[in-house]
Amino acid sequence: ADADAMDRARARQAQLTKPAGALGDLEDLAVRLAGVLGSERPDPRGVAVIVAAGDHGVARAGVSAYPSEVTPAMVANFLADTPAGPGGAAVNALARTVGARVYVMDAGVNADLPEHPALVRAALRRGTHDLSVQPAMSLDEVQALILSGAALARRAIEDGADVLIPGEMGIGNTTPAAAITARLLGLDAAQVTGRGTGVDDARLAHKVTVIRMALDRTPTTDPLEVLAQFGGFEIAAMLGVMLQAAAMRRAVILDGFVEGSAALIGVTLAPHLRDSLFPAGQCAEIGHAAQLTHLGLKPMFHLNLRLGEGTGGVLAAPILLGAAATLREMRTFAEAGVPGSGSEE
Amino acid sequence: ADADAMDRARARQAQLTKPAGALGDLEDLAVRLAGVLGSERPDPRGVAVIVAAGDHGVARAGVSAYPSEVTPAMVANFLADTPAGPGGAAVNALARTVGARVYVMDAGVNADLPEHPALVRAALRRGTHDLSVQPAMSLDEVQALILSGAALARRAIEDGADVLIPGEMGIGNTTPAAAITARLLGLDAAQVTGRGTGVDDARLAHKVTVIRMALDRTPTTDPLEVLAQFGGFEIAAMLGVMLQAAAMRRAVILDGFVEGSAALIGVTLAPHLRDSLFPAGQCAEIGHAAQLTHLGLKPMFHLNLRLGEGTGGVLAAPILLGAAATLREMRTFAEAGVPGSGSEE
Structure with missing residues (x-):
């Protein structure tokens, strides 16, 4: 800074x-x-939310209340024509309210997505491998998705954004986020594993077990290796968005727990990234507080959001813009x- | 509702x-x-913030870090031509950010205010009497200011507002707010008295003493009588805004501690008013939490604002509009x- x-x-x-x-x-x-x-x-110009979507091999292990088919269906929802404008998801409604532009990226969804002019295609594969039994991605894949996220961030900045909000959609992705958070913060899986979209007690216990299996596979603490082992395509893409935005001296509003896992990788790689991060809200996932404590940053609100998509980031944008306006x-x-x-x- | x-x-x-x-x-x-x-x-249309300004006889008792001369100077600031647009105060900057319209009312400022087309003149006197030694206002004055606030709320609604934010400016006005809150909630002055614009420990203790003197003058718990005894012209005007907005089925975003004291009077007079109130943030004044607990309403954020002017309400508007947009x-x-x-x- x-x-x-x-x-x-x-x-x-x-x-x-x-x-x-x-x-x-x-x-x-x-x-x-x-x-x-x-x-x-x-005097920040525009606000952009970049929603990266990806699927997760670990979803087959039963860590989510929803099936993986929800991921491509929600991508279609982000792009749908509706009476109110483009997009019928929460992030679209909120973005219209605050005047933010929405970008949607297929970072690795497990489906044939229909052609759509507003969909940025960056998928290398249809979802990651199951992190509980093997590395989720290769290092080459991680690098490629970081570059794709960075490229989309550059485009959003060229389109007029000075405030960027990485967001995500990916059934099962609080599991990789928890694994990354546990490893980088040296915590046990149970300390950072929450209910995601809403799993019950039995499935929560199973989710912790699955994450422990992943953590037990490898002792690595190298940030890109951690991302490859435990992460997801959309997490790598969000990391690329953050690093590019920071490099171009733009602000990044940090939404929830999955975004936070990308930020932990980011500040381990490049500590100065922290200067560009503005946490939106304390989300309902229990590992989020640990992330924010590690980053040493205070969230703007506590609205108990746990949806993802960048929704909290979009809601926080007027607060950050308002702060700028006072100064x-x-x-x-x-x-x-x-x-x-x-x-x- | x-x-x-x-x-x-x-x-x-x-x-x-x-x-x-x-x-x-x-x-x-x-x-x-x-x-x-x-x-x-x-589908709320516009957002309006109505800033009512008034002076307080009790300010002569040394309850504020600022002199009463700040009140008219800030009214002029709310109306000033600036390179960014009308108004050079925090509420103006924030209102421009979120697209809210600002209305300014002289509810009883202790000065000759210059003519300005955007200034609504409702002053009956130049400031209240000192509540520590006599009733701040008469009941007739209270009624007149409630009607003035209501009239301005009607105008704002006619101009397109479906979300109204009563705001205030008045050096010394956390003292009447604390007295009202203490009386209506049955609390001791020390439990609801904070530092306002920033008084030191000695002046805080003096402020508590002044408020106790006021409370000891009369045992009344009748809400309009409490307002007349301890209140202020801008508090009565804000009450009028709230009651009119609720009667016309509009939403009221409730800013800080002084606004909260008007709301306490309001819900005592008309319990259904509560349905229309949406608290913005938990402000830094200690009595605010007691008000919100009494109202049974949860604030949207905790940003430690303690400026007044309706600033917190304006910042909260996009959150409420966003909630509406999702639905x-x-x-x-x-x-x-x-x-x-x-x-x-």
């Missing part, structure tokens, strides 16, 4: 027509965004002729 | 393309909004051809 811009932002913030600290967490968000965008009056557009005490605090002057 | 519309909203929500409950608190927000607007596909625009499983949950069907 641009430390000079952050210093200038703090100096400007101290002069704005409000009591010191009265905008609470917005003040830190605004200063961090000033650092990312390199301006004490940050950019508010007048100073001097400009407004407002008397300062009697106790502080 | 319209219980039939809420039932239809719940039935529709259960069919939408997401796991049950995966949108977390958004789901309850959407159903409640369906009840207010009377439609299972709530209104998402496709159902049947419409999208998405398989349901294997464990639930």
